Amino acid sequence: MGEGKTRKHPTFKLQPAAADAPRVKVEWLDRAHEMALMGPHGHQFLCLVHFERGGGEQRIGSQRWEVSAGDLFVIAPGETHDASELGDAGGWMVEFTADAIEPSGEAGILLSWHANPLLYPFVRPSGGEALRLRVPEKRRPEWSWRFRSMDRELRVRVAGYREAVRAHLTLVLVDVARLAGDVVGQLRVRQQPVLAGVFGFIEDHHAEPISLRDVARATNLSPGYLTTLVRRRTGRTVLEWIHERRMAEARRLLVETDESIERIGASVGYDDPIYFIRRFRGAHGATPASWRRANR
Numbered sequence: 001m002g003e004g005k006t007r008k009h010p011t012f013k014l015q016p017a018a019a020d021a022p023r024v025k026v027e028w029l030d031r032a033h034e035m036a037l038m039g040p041h042g043h044q045f046l047c048l049v050h051f052e053r054g055g056g057e058q059r060i061g062s063q064r065w066e067v068s069a070g071d072l073f074v075i076a077p078g079e080t081h082d083a084s085e086l087g088d089a090g091g092w093m094v095e096f097t098a099d100a101i102e103p104s105g106e107a108g109i110l111l112s113w114h115a116n117p118l119l120y121p122f123v124r125p126s127g128g129e130a131l132r133l134r135v136p137e138k139r140r141p142e143w144s145w146r147f148r149s150m151d152r153e154l155r156v157r158v159a160g161y162r163e164a165v166r167a168h169l170t171l172v173l174v175d176v177a178r179l180a181g182d183v184v185g186q187l188r189v190r191q192q193p194v195l196a197g198v199f200g201f202i203e204d205h206h207a208e209p210i211s212l213r214d215v216a217r218a219t220n221l222s223p224g225y226l227t228t229l230v231r232r233r234t235g236r237t238v239l240e241w242i243h244e245r246r247m248a249e250a251r252r253l254l255v256e257t258d259e260s261i262e263r264i265g266a267s268v269g270y271d272d273p274i275y276f277i278r279r280f281r282g283a284h285g286a287t288p289a290s291w292r293r294a295n296r
Contacts, residue, residue: 012043216238
């Protein structure tokens with residue numbers, strides 16, 4: 001290295017599981033991982049790390065963090081990451097690009113990851129503080145299950161795996177946004193008033209029998225225009241967001257309470273228990289009762 005030249009850290013690029021796979025990779029990060037052995041390095045992708053075990057430290061940018069079980073680190077592209085002092089810590093790491101959460105054929109709509117509301121937790125000013133969140137203890141089995149599910153889908157790659165990976169990743173990002181704080185307020189700050197209105201209405205009324213027409217009325221837009229707008233901005237329709245918010249609450253109630261499946265379904269907006277079970281199985285690959293047993 002010549003005198004006066006600044007040493008550059010190595011940069012990791014995303015290596016998908018297969019040529020036609022979504023640009024998503026799931027790995028177990030501990031002190032034996034290549035990234036930890038490499039020392040300070042950069043990423044050309046968005047990265048989430050959820051630690052199941054604590055111990056040791058890691059550095060993101062200029063900050064050094066002690067790692068505890070339940071820590072969730074949000075690492076943006078270009079940030080320096082040093083995991084060489086993890087000690088006994090270990091956890092799941094998902095690496096992805098913005099187009100991984102876009103529907104087929106629309107990868108070019110949000111080429112800048114800064115523009116997607118689901119990715120706002122990754123956005124911060126130059127030199128801003130890295131984001132560390134805490135996953136509530138009762139929710140940690142669910143988080144680990146979702147990372148394991150993505151890993152399994154990417155390894156086995158049976159029919160429908162691409163859609164399953166995108167669904168799991170989207171739900172993880174929704175939960176990240178909720179842990180990060182007021183997503184509706186952040187949408188307003190970033191001059192996305194329509195999306196703020198949509199997510200605010202869904203948050204306040206998801207347990208009620210709301211429809212696309214109800215959300216459109218609340219935002220003073222036609223149902224058709226609102227559907228197109230939300231799909232282009234977030235990669236999902238209004239109805240898909242309603243169902244995903246209901247599923248998130250259902251998962252919480254399944255893990256944290258002993259309420260019956262029928263009562264949980266009714267409390268999140270599904271008065272027909274058979275329809276609730278069908279929706280839940282479609283989203284999670286298991287019935288609510290089976291999912292509860294596996295995640296407690």
